[in-house]
Amino acid sequence: MARDVTVYTTSTCPHCSHVKEFLSQKGVRFKEFNVADDERARDEMVRKTGRMAVPTIIVDGHVVVGFNRSELEKLLMQ
Numbered sequence: 001m002a003r004d005v006t007v008y009t010t011s012t013c014p015h016c017s018h019v020k021e022f023l024s025q026k027g028v029r030f031k032e033f034n035v036a037d038d039e040r041a042r043d044e045m046v047r048k049t050g051r052m053a054v055p056t057i058i059v060d061g062h063v064v065v066g067f068n069r070s071e072l073e074k075l076l077m078q
Helices: 014-025 039-049 069-077
Strands: 005-009 031-034 056-059 062-065
Touching: 005 014, 005 039, 014 069, 031 039, 039 056, 039 062, 056 069, 062 069
Parallel strands: 005 031
Antiparallel strands: 005 056, 056 062
């Protein structure tokens, strides 16, 4: 099933790399925004989540802050 997945990252965040690898291994397509380089994406992330933390993943409107594998698995299986 196709999902709307957005990943907010920075280039220095090791957990961000793990999230992207996890999603890729699952065959999940996602949009990535580097909030260190993209002020608009950073503002959007804070507006949507109320937080300034990476990685932040939004799956079909559900926010996951940090690489929470079990939460991501659950959301991707819905």
